[in-house]
Amino acid sequence: GQNIDQPTEMTATEGAIVQINCTYQTSGFNGLFWYQQHAGEAPTFLSYNVLDGLEEKGRFSSFLSRSKGYSYLLLKELQMKDSASYLCAVRDDSNYQLIWGAGTKLIIKP
Amino acid sequence: DGGITQSPKYLFRKEGQNVTLSCEQNLNHDAMYWYRQDPGQGLRLIYYSQIVNDFQKGDIAEGYSVSREKKESFPLTVTSAQKNPTAFYLCASRKQGYSNQPQHFGDGTRLSIL
Numbered sequence: 001g002q003n004i005d006q007p008t009e010m011t012a013t014e015g016a017i018v019q020i021n022c023t024y025q026t027s028g029f030n031g032l033f034w035y036q037q038h039a040g041e042a043p044t045f046l047s048y049n050v051l052d053g054l055e056e057k058g059r060f061s062s063f064l065s066r067s068k069g070y071s072y073l074l075l076k077e078l079q080m081k082d083s084a085s086y087l088c089a090v091r092d093d094s095n096y097q098l099i100w101g102a103g104t105k106l107i108i109k110p
Numbered sequence: 111d112g113g114i115t116q117s118p119k120y121l122f123r124k125e126g127q128n129v130t131l132s133c134e135q136n137l138n139h140d141a142m143y144w145y146r147q148d149p150g151q152g153l154r155l156i157y158y159s160q161i162v163n164d165f166q167k168g169d170i171a172e173g174y175s176v177s178r179e180k181k182e183s184f185p186l187t188v189t190s191a192q193k194n195p196t197a198f199y200l201c202a203s204r205k206q207g208y209s210n211q212p213q214h215f216g217d218g219t220r221l222s223i224l
Contacts, residue, residue: 004152031209042200042215043153050209087152091209097168098213100152 002026004101006088011107012078020073020104022088030093034062034073037085037103046073046086075106083108112137116201116216122224123188123195131186131219133201142184143202143213146170153200159184160206188221196222 004024012018024032031050035043049055049064049071061074073086085103092099114135123129135142141160145153155168159178173192178184184203188195198220202213 008150033212035212040198040218040220042217045212045214048210048212089153097155097158098153100154102150102152 002092002099004088004090004099006086006101006104008102009105009107011109012075014078014080014108014110016078017074017076018078018106020075020086020088020106022071022073022101024069024071024088024090024099024101026069026090026092026099028093029066030091030096032062032064032071033089033091033098034060034071035087035089037087039084043087078108080108080110082106114201114203114214114216116199116219118219119217121219121221123221124224126190128187128189129221131188131199131201131221133184133186133216134182135184135201135203135214135216136182137203137205137214138181139203139214140181140206141204142178143204144168144174144176144184144186145200145202147198147200147218156186156199 006022034046037043047062054063059076064071085105087103088101089098117132143158144156154170157176159165175187200218201216204213205211
């Protein structure tokens with residue numbers, strides 16, 4: 001079956017670093033996306049990985065290991081505005097649609 | 111500015127009533143999607159369309175209907191057959207042909223039962 005697992009909730013301190021993990025079991029793989037979603041708002045795109053390794057974009061980095069079915073999103077120099085849910089989604093190469101994890105709610109404390 | 115517009119932001123449905131959620135995009139994207147988001151669950155695909163006048167059922171299409179008469183518009187009707195319609199509905203669009211292109215989302219419609 002198709003399954004994507006993320007921790008339900010994480011807490012971190014302003015200025016610190018946090019790593020949000022995502023593991024997936026899907027019948028096919030054609031890329032992994034990370035999105036940020038503030039409460040009651042639309043998800044916004046953060047990063048895309050299709051090859052193994054690390055992609056860096058400012059304070060945010062995303063890593064992928066296809067052999068392990070694993071990705072993480074790394075957030076550095078945390079700011080209060082980073083309090084949001086972070087959604088992991090895998091594109092299935094059988095129909096090219098996204099399979100979504102339930103999201104990780106990140107709480108930033110001063 | 112280009113983007114996706116969903117309306118209304120809040121919608122209330124009475125028993126036995128059909129309601130229609132609007133989604134319009136001016137990004138010139140071919141593909142459009144409707145998702146349902148419930149607390150504690152991932153986004154679930156209701157319907158998607160990759161070209162005008164064509165659409166496919168997603169994982170939870172029962173009780174919903176769509177049309178794609180124009181490239182810019184992909185309205186979703188929640189019919190009375192959908193017995194548990196209370197949710198946050200998100201519309202998205204995507205540029206086809208490039209695997210790294212993400213889906214772009216509208217601001218959502220929150221549907222509740224009266």
